[in-house]
Each structure stands twice: as structure tokens, then as C-alpha cells.
Amino acid sequence: MTVLEIDDIDTYYGNSHILHDVSLDLAEGEVVALLGRNGAGKTTTMRSIMGVTPPQRGSIRYRGEELVGKSPDEINELGLNLVPEDRRVFPTLTVHENIVLAHKLADDPRPVEEMYDLFPVLDDLRSNNGQNLSGGEQQMLSVARALIQRPSTLLLDEPTEGLAPVIVDDLREMLQDVVDQNVTVLLSEQNVNFAFDLATRGYVIDTGSIVFEGSIEDIRERDDLLEKYLAVSPEEVA
Numbered sequence: 001m002t003v004l005e006i007d008d009i010d011t012y013y014g015n016s017h018i019l020h021d022v023s024l025d026l027a028e029g030e031v032v033a034l035l036g037r038n039g040a041g042k043t044t045t046m047r048s049i050m051g052v053t054p055p056q057r058g059s060i061r062y063r064g065e066e067l068v069g070k071s072p073d074e075i076n077e078l079g080l081n082l083v084p085e086d087r088r089v090f091p092t093l094t095v096h097e098n099i100v101l102a103h104k105l106a107d108d109p110r111p112v113e114e115m116y117d118l119f120p121v122l123d124d125l126r127s128n129n130g131q132n133l134s135g136g137e138q139q140m141l142s143v144a145r146a147l148i149q150r151p152s153t154l155l156l157d158e159p160t161e162g163l164a165p166v167i168v169d170d171l172r173e174m175l176q177d178v179v180d181q182n183v184t185v186l187l188s189e190q191n192v193n194f195a196f197d198l199a200t201r202g203y204v205i206d207t208g209s210i211v212f213e214g215s216i217e218d219i220r221e222r223d224d225l226l227e228k229y230l231a232v233s234p235e236e237v238a
């Protein structure tokens with residue numbers, strides 16, 4: 001069943017026309033990668049979905065309901081949750097306070113302790129302040145804050161950005177656990193190997209247009225796409 005259906009959206013920042021006829025869909029429980037280099041339009045696509053930068057044309061339906069015209073809060077309440085690329089954690093609150101706050105704000109949250117089971121790293125850091133966490137730890141806290149709200153669809157904007165390879169491995173494992181819980185995921189990434197491991201299908205975006213759509217196997221084999229749009233050589237792809 002299709003849960004998210006984006007049809008031909010055009011999104012602007014002021015007079016700058018950024019997204020051109022972007023169409024994309026997500027089926028229930030699917031992990032879909034949105035791949036493209038810096039400035040390609042990945043974040044803008046996610047902001048369009050969440051109502052932060054709504055499209056001026058086109059439609060975005062979530063479980064049949066039109067999202068264009070709804071506020072970010074209304075969209076959030078429908079079960080969509082964005083983990084933004086700047087990892088918004090409260091810097092002066094502890095890890096535990098960050099999680100408890102997200103728990104309090106949710107209508108039907110998961111138990112706090114479940115987050116520590118999913119992210120054992122955070123369990124050891126309960127009383128550390130958000131501002132003293134490493135990039136990877138902040139990322140895990142951001143994902144935990146999103147997951148505790150029991151989202152049915154999670155938009156992850158470049159979760160591996162700036163993370164050391166060993167932390168990327170941890171994050172991959174944790175996201176695999178999340179995916180196994182039947183959460184639908186749209187994953188924006190420049191780290192193609194990470195995206196290839198988690199996703200089954202992908203879209204390649206370039207200068208605001210979708211230039212390719214297909215299974216991860218298809219994308220993996222397309223050396224031309226990898227080089228031209230993702231700036232990776234085929235040898236770099238595992």
C-alpha cells in the first residue's frame with residue numbers, strides 16, 4: 001500500500017525555483033533512499049513534505065490525505081516525523097531530559113526505556129548535556145526523540161553526515177532495528193553505501209529534478225549515475 005505519494009511538486013525559496021516536478025512514493029514499511037549531491041534538493045524535498053517549505057504546485061498525499069496546505073504540526077500529528085540534518089537536540093538538557101521531553105510532547109509515545117534498549121550508547125550518557133555529545137551521539141538522540149513519538153513514517157535527512165565510519169556502522173545497525181519495526185523511511189544520503197545497505201529502492205535527484213528511480217540493485221549497477229550524480233566511482237561502492 002502506498003503511504004506517501006508526491007506528485008509533480010514545485011518548491012521555491014522566494015523567487016528561486018528549487019524543485020521541478022518532483023514525484024516520489026513510499027509504500028508501507030519500505031525504506032527508500034533519496035540520493036544526490038550537495039544542493040541537489042534532498043532537504044528541500046523533506047521540508048516540502050513536512051510543510052516547512054510547502055510546494056507552490058503539485059500534491060503530496062499521506063494515506064490519501066492532502067498535506068499541502070497543512071501546517072508542520074498538523075503533518076507531524078498525522079504520523080510523519082523529520083530528523084533534520086542539523087540534529088536538533090536541546091543543548092542544555094541532558095540526554096534523559098531530551099528524551100523525556102519528546103515523550104511528554106507525544107500523544108501515544110513509546111516507553112522511554114525502549115529508547116535506551118534501542119540505543120545502548122545513550123543509556124551510558126543519560127546525564128550528559130546535549131551540547132557535550134559527539135555528532136554521532138547527537139544523531140542517535142535525534143533519532144530517539146523522533147522514534148519515541150511512534151512515527152509511522154520517518155524522514156531521515158543525511159543521518160551519517162560528519163560521522164566517523166565506526167559510528168556510521170552503529171547507526172546502520174540501529175536503523176536496521178527501526179526498519180524491522182515496520183516504520184516507513186525516506187532516507188536522504190550522500191553516503192551511498194549506507195543508503196544501499198538500508199534501502200530497497202531509490203531516487204536520484206539533481207538540481208531539483210528526479211533523474212532516476214529504481215531498485216537499489218539497478219542504481220548500484222549504473223556506473224554512469226554513480227559518477228555523474230553521486231560523485232562516487234564504481235570501485236567505492238561495496
Ligand SMILES: Nc1ncnc2c1ncn2[C@@H]1O[C@H](COP(=O)(O)OP(=O)(O)OP(=O)(O)O)[C@@H](O)[C@H]1O
Pocket residue numbers: 013016018036037038039040041042043044045085158190
Ligand atoms: N533557505 C534557502 N534559501 C534559498 N535557497 C536555498 C535555501 N535552502 C537551500 N537553498 C538552495 O536550494 C537548493 C537545494 O538545497 P537543499 O538544501 O535542498 O539541497 P540538499 O540536497 O539537501 O544538499 P546537502 O546535501 O548539501 O544538504 C540549493 O541550491 C540551495 O542553495
Ligand SMILES: [Mg+2]
Pocket residue numbers: 042043044085157158
Ligand atoms: Mg540537505
